[in-house]
Amino acid sequence: GQQVMQIPQYQHVQEGEDFTTYCNSSTTLSNIQWYKQRPGGHPVFLIQLVKSGEVKKQKRLTFQFGEAKKNSSLHITATQTTDVGTYFCAGLRGGSNYKLTFGKGTLLTVNP
Amino acid sequence: NAGVTQTPKFQVLKTGQSMTLQCAQDMNHEYMSWYRQDPGMGLRLIHYSVGAGITDQGEVPNGYNVSRSTTEDFPLRLLSAAPSQTSVYFCASSYAGVGYEQYFGPGTRLTVT
Numbered sequence: 209g210q211q212v213m214q215i216p217q218y219q220h221v222q223e224g225e226d227f228t229t230y231c232n233s234s235t236t237l238s239n240i241q242w243y244k245q246r247p248g249g250h251p252v253f254l255i256q257l258v259k260s261g262e263v264k265k266q267k268r269l270t271f272q273f274g275e276a277k278k279n280s281s282l283h284i285t286a287t288q289t290t291d292v293g294t295y296f297c298a299g300l301r302g303g304s305n306y307k308l309t310f311g312k313g314t315l316l317t318v319n320p
Numbered sequence: 321n322a323g324v325t326q327t328p329k330f331q332v333l334k335t336g337q338s339m340t341l342q343c344a345q346d347m348n349h350e351y352m353s354w355y356r357q358d359p360g361m362g363l364r365l366i367h368y369s370v371g372a373g374i375t376d377q378g379e380v381p382n383g384y385n386v387s388r389s390t391t392e393d394f395p396l397r398l399l400s401a402a403p404s405q406t407s408v409y410f411c412a413s414s415y416a417g418v419g420y421e422q423y424f425g426p427g428t429r430l431t432v433t
Contacts, residue, residue: 312362
């Protein structure tokens with residue numbers, strides 16, 4: 209079945225440092241979504257990428273979708289303590305409209 | 321709008337007991353789904369529904385049943401709980417499918433002893 213691998217599993221940074229998490233799929237994706245889950249909370253949608261090579265920005269967050277639509281990344285510039293949480297990517301395989309496959313997530317902790 | 325609501329928030333069951341996890345949404349979303357979240361495992365799809373009367377299996381359906389009699393409600397039933405079902409369960413909904421933003425409920429933390 210489709211697998212979505214996400215690395216790293218954990219990342220600890222000093223406040224102000226940058227952070228990147230990577231997502232790789234074994235199959236071509238029709239789209240990829242990113243979610244953030246605060247400790248003790250539920251996943252909250254951040255963004256969706258659909259086009260090959262797409263880049264989207266949300267303030268200090270930059271999301272990229274690979275040219276082959278098999279990988280994606282989330283980059284946070286100058287982390288803040290409010291960025292703490294687990295970041296998940298979720299891929300939708302081409303031809304399937306009903307089953308998202310989530311990566312295992314990257315837990316980000318920020319030292320103030 | 322309340323969004324996606326789940327009850328109960330916490331539950332402890334003994335092995336072999338049955339129970340129903342409730343999920344409701346007031347956004348008139350057609351698509352609803354259930355995930356379980358275990359440490360280090362991410363979110364795994366249990367069952368999903370694309371509309372009232374239509375359900376299908378996800379990645380880890382064994383031990384769980386669902387039904388969708390209305391657009392608003394999508395209960396998850398554990399027929400005979402097992403310790404392996406100890407997990408946090410999230411219900412999610414979206415406008416028309418997984419190609420759209422998924423709205424997650426607050427979750428139910430279930431412990432089976």
